[in-house]
Amino acid sequence: MKVAISAQSNDIDSIIDPRFGRARWFIVVDTETGQWHAHDNSANVDASGGAGVQAGSTVASQGAEAVITGNVGPNAHKVLAAADIAIYQAGSGVSARDALAALERGELTAAEAPTVSGHSA
Numbered sequence: 001m002k003v004a005i006s007a008q009s010n011d012i013d014s015i016i017d018p019r020f021g022r023a024r025w026f027i028v029v030d031t032e033t034g035q036w037h038a039h040d041n042s043a044n045v046d047a048s049g050g051a052g053v054q055a056g057s058t059v060a061s062q063g064a065e066a067v068i069t070g071n072v073g074p075n076a077h078k079v080l081a082a083a084d085i086a087i088y089q090a091g092s093g094v095s096a097r098d099a100l101a102a103l104e105r106g107e108l109t110a111a112e113a114p115t116v117s118g119h120s121a
Contacts (some may be wrong), residue, residue, distance in 0.1 A: 001031045003103065004064035005096040010038035011095045016090045018070030021052030027096045028062045031104065054078030062084060068099045074114040087111040 004048035006023035006073055007014040019020030022045050028038040044051040053070070059067055066086040080087055088108040091097035102108050 001065045002063045003031060003066045003068060003100060004031045004039075004059035005099060006067070006069040007031065007088075007096050007106060008036070012036050012100075012119045013095050015091070016068065016070055016094050016096060016099055018092060020067065020069040020072045021076050022047070023055065023069065025029070026055075026059055026062070028059075028064060029096075029100055031100070045088040050075075053079050056083065056085075066103070068096070068103060068108065071115040072111055073116050075112040077111070089115060 004061055005027040006017040006020050007025040007027045008017045010025045012027055022052060023041055024045055025037055026039040030053060038058055041058065043057060044054050052075045056076045060083040064085055067080060068088045068089060068090050072087055088103055089111050
């Protein structure tokens, strides 16, 4: 399975970015092989609008089947749900590597609805 993790820097040991749409990076991990790469999301960091929609399209184009993030707004949630991408919330201060391990242990909470109102995630 491919998992996209919102991250503050371009490394698997980066801290999770609490924002999905405006996260600086996505760490995309193939859980079957353990291989990962960083995807630059800087175009959305300061976007005036549409960051969640664009980020959702980006992770879908990367082949993600799940997302780990801090929060996800309504527009991003809609895009991810339409692409059949599961959304999981990780706590603050957690590294991408640790969040992925928690997902694999079944410890992360699925976000069945947006976790914040628009323009904050």
